Amino acid sequence: LVQHITDSTNCQLLQRLQGRHELEPGSVIVAEAQSAGRGRRGRTWYSPFGTNLYFSCYWRLEQGIPAAMGLSLAIGLAVCRLLQQYYQLDAKVKWPNDIYVNGKKLAGVLVELSGTLDAGCDVVIGIGLNVGMPEQSKQHIEQPYTDLRTESSQQVDRNLLVVELQRQVVTVLQEFNVAGFAAFIAEFNQNDLYANQPVYLMAKPSISGICRGVDKQGGIIIETSQSTEVHYGGELSLRAG
Ligand code: ATP
Numbered sequence: 001l002v003q004h005i006t007d008s009t010n011c012q013l014l015q016r017l018q019g020r021h022e023l024e025p026g027s028v029i030v031a032e033a034q035s036a037g038r039g040r041r042g043r044t045w046y047s048p049f050g051t052n053l054y055f056s057c058y059w060r061l062e063q064g065i066p067a068a069m070g071l072s073l074a075i076g077l078a079v080c081r082l083l084q085q086y087y088q089l090d091a092k093v094k095w096p097n098d099i100y101v102n103g104k105k106l107a108g109v110l111v112e113l114s115g116t117l118d119a120g121c122d123v124v125i126g127i128g129l130n131v132g133m134p135e136q137s138k139q140h141i142e143q144p145y146t147d148l149r150t151e152s153s154q155q156v157d158r159n160l161l162v163v164e165l166q167r168q169v170v171t172v173l174q175e176f177n178v179a180g181f182a183a184f185i186a187e188f189n190q191n192d193l194y195a196n197q198p199v200y201l202m203a204k205p206s207i208s209g210i211c212r213g214v215d216k217q218g219g220i221i222i223e224t225s226q227s228t229e230v231h232y233g234g235e236l237s238l239r240a241g
């Protein structure tokens with residue numbers, strides 16, 4: 001489904017699920033602009049018209065809610081694979097949900113859950129991928145960002161990009177359904193922006209140490225001066241130390 005301007009492609013899919021519309025797993029909605037694009041914890045995803053990609057995909061997560069964290073990390077790898085394989089970019093994942101190129105954010109992932117607490121659950125996988133950010137974006141985003149047209153010397157055709165992104169996402173989802181996040185740990189750690197770097201986790205109190213990758217649930221492993229700790233949860237943010 002293609003929409004011109006929408007509030008948020010994630011919202012649109014969630015509304016359809018709540019309205020009990022039948023959706024095929026793998027169904028995708030894309031828009032040209034979002035008036036209420038969202039990131040984690042109520043933050044805004046800046047979504048200007050006509051130059052980027054705002055993409056959401058429905059999936060049924062058979063492993064249930066505890067697997068959602070790992071799923072979100074695996075989807076980040078789907079975006080990384082796309083950027084590496086098709087645009088030869090040195091794309092990296094930043095735990096838990098960002099994709100970086102040349103030290104700047106190029107894409108973000110927002111996985112949202114819907115429905116009951118039964119064994120499986122419905123998920124909406126949102127991906128915002130910058131293709132061509134207008135000049136005025138600077139006024140709206142307080143951290144370094146970039147886009148595909150800046151980073152790649154190749155022509156970018158957004159129609160082909162959507163098709164390729166859907167293909168990469170569905171491939172990852174199928175792999176995830178077979179073996180869960182465990183199948184992605186090595187790949188995540190190989191593509192981790194902060195691998196073996198000093199970091200701090202913005203928690204209360206904040207935790208400083210060396211980033212040692214992720215565990216099988218997708219928790220971040222931090223080696224502090226006292227011990228090695230694993231931290232989970234969507235409320236945390238990681239920064240260079
Ligand atoms: P973390 O995920 O580590 O908590 P974050 O600051 O990136 O860090 P998110 O919720 O993942 O937080 O992303 C939302 C943030 O991304 C916004 O607060 C803004 O700084 C930035 N942002 C918003 N729109 C865009 C965009 N189109 N491209 C790049 N960055 C954006």
Ligand code: BTN
Nearest residue numbers: 008010037038039040108126128
């Ligand atoms: C983040 O970095 O916080 C995640 C940003 C996710 C943005 C995408 S754009 C398509 C989908 N619809 C939304 O409202 N958010 C996601």
